[in-house]
Structures are given as C-alpha cells and as structure tokens.
Amino acid sequence: MPTQNKSKLLIVDDLQENLLALSEIIKQDDRTIYQASSGEEALFLLLEHEFALAILDVNMPEMDGFELAELMRSTEKTRHVPIVFVSAAGKEQNYAFKGYETGAVDFLHKPLDICAVRSKVNVFVSLYQQRNQVKHQVEALEKSRQELHATQAELQRSLRMRDEFMSMVAHELRTPLNTLFLETQMRKMQLEKGKLDAFSEPQLQRMVARDERQIKSMVRLIDDMVDVSRIRSGKLSIRPSETELSALLQRVVSDLSHQANSAGCEVTLHADVKANGIWDEFRVEQVIVNLLTNAFRYGGSKPVTVTLTRNDNVAEITVRDQGNGITLADQHRIFEPFERANTKVGSGLGLGLYIARQLAEAHGGSLQVESAYGEGAAFTLSLPFRNGLIQQ
C-alpha cells in the first residue's frame, strides 16, 4: 500500500518497552505507527500529521494522558482524533474527562489483552477509513458539480456569443445593403420622372463605383466568415506559388489608395529589396489588405508606412501607423475571433487579425504586433523562404 494511503496511528507512553510492545500488537500493512514518549512530543506529531487514532498512556510524568487529551480537544486540528486511554486496571476509571461526549474515547486496561487491543484498534481504523472514503466521495461530487457549473456557464457564453454574432453580421450586412437599396430606389424615382440626366456617363461611373464598394464590403464579410469556418474545421489551405513581395506591395498600396485618401492617411512604401518566395499570393495580399485597412481605420488619419525587409531566411512586412495604438492587454485579445479592442471606432466583426494570423501561420510564418497605447501600432508579417529556397 502506498504510504500516503496508510492510516496513521499515534501511541504515547513514557516507557520505551510499552511503546515497542503496543506497536508490535497493532502494526499492520495498512498503518504507519508513530511513537511519542511524552505528551509534548505527541503534540508535535499531532500538529504535523493527521491521525486515525491516538493511544495514550494515562500515567506519564509531566503531562499525563488526560491532560494531553484535553489539550487535543482544545485545538481544531486534533479535536476529532479518537483517543484510547491505556490505564492500569481499577484505577482512574472514574476520571471525568471533559471532552468525553464530544469525541470517540475508549479505554484499555493493563495488562493488555492482545485480542481486545487489536479489535478495538481495528474498529477505529476502519471507521477512519470509511470516513475518509466518504470525504473523498463528497469532494469528487463537489468537483463534478463545479465542472457541470463551468460547462453550463460556457454553454451560456457560447449561446450569447452566437446571438451577438448574428446581430453583428446582420448589422454589418444591413449597412451596405441599405445604401444599395436607397440607391436603387432613387434611380427608380428618377427613371419614373424621366430624369435621364442623372444617368449621364460620369454619373453612371460614380454610381457603379459606389455600388461596387458596397458589394465588395459584403463579399469581404462573407469571405471572412467562410475563412473562419474553414479555420475552425481545419480546412484552411494555402496554394503557394512563386511570389515577389515588393511588386505585390506596390500593387496593394496603389489598389488601396482610394481608401487611404478617404481615411486621410498618407501611405509610404519602403520596398527597395526584392523578396521572391513560394507563398500564396492571394492570401499574403489578404493579410496586407487587412493590416492596411486597420491602419486606415484606427490610425487617426496620420501617415502610414509599409516596409519590406529580408534576410536569408525570412521576409518581413511591417505596417506601421501613428494612431492610438493598442494596450498590452488588448494585444493578445485582438488576434482572437470576434475580439475588438475599441468598439467605438468604426465597425467590423473583429475577424481580420484572427484570419491574418492564421494565414501567416499556415505559411510557417507569424504575425506580431508592437505597440504602446498612444504611440501607434506596428504589425509585422514574417514569411519564411520555404524549404531553404531563396530566390533573389
């Protein structure tokens, strides 16, 4: 039996030979026996260990068995340890031990009857073991109750998140849809009234551009949701092919110039090096677009820089803005799905960075943020040149 499962018994007697004799009588595999030759020594052991039973010699110099028992009863840790007094036959029988009613107390008389001693001790030990078993069962029950409680809370949280998510998606789709709907209503009215000058070529061009923006924003939203569900089911795959990052960055920055203008952000690109690797061009573009869109949205209309650097192993793209930045606490959170640091600024589902980091990792790379609140933010996408393949 492992030591920690054994029941501990304490025997206290001032005579060494009595301790030895008693210990011989009661020893068994399922017990550890501790011996003390004085009340004081016994108290030390009692405070250190949890005993199933203490067998006290009544007649000891200095502190006798009854005094020790009274001290035991007055301390919380030792109050419930059952006590068996060993006394000389005929003597001390009538001693009115104070704690008698409160705890299990019994007597043995000298000369000791081996069978009586054994059976008495066995009863106490098995009582102790049963009590311990019950205690463990109660603890296990309490633990399952707590687990159940936690699962319930988690379930409620998921349900709440699902509801919040649906209302967020509805809102995000509603906004561009409403704009489109209003536009069509207006055009219908104009057509009905025969106002054809509203459909001149420059007007039409502006209309188409506006419509396109609304439609694109809805498509992006739906694509994001599809990506998240792919990530969650482990089905997000990348299709790597030869990709050159400086050309890619030039294209993305120029494609987003309209958005940069509307946000009042001036974008500077530093990409003098060439970085040719095997990456999924569309996915890398998606990450950069996400980072730039965020820089426009949260960058407080201040300048934004995009920098490409490389060494032999890795190419790094950093998008840096001078907006409010992100607190350390939020820096972990914002890479989780549906997490947004400041819900007051702009709208969005809080999926962009989550997807972007997953895409970076799918390339064997990473996406990290460096920021302090009030000091702008710098997001760095690291892409390793795969398989040691380095192209210039």
Ligand SMILES: Nc1ncnc2c1ncn2[C@@H]1O[C@H](COP(=O)(O)OP(=O)(O)O)[C@@H](O)[C@H]1O
């Ligand atoms: N450049 C940035 N500066 C400050 N905060 C940012 C920046 N980029 C992202 N964040 C914060 O991280 C959150 C999560 O970003 P993201 O996953 O792209 O979702 P969304 O843009 O839809 O809110 C944003 O809501 C914003 O609070």
Ligand SMILES: [Mg+2]
């Ligand atoms: Mg975003």
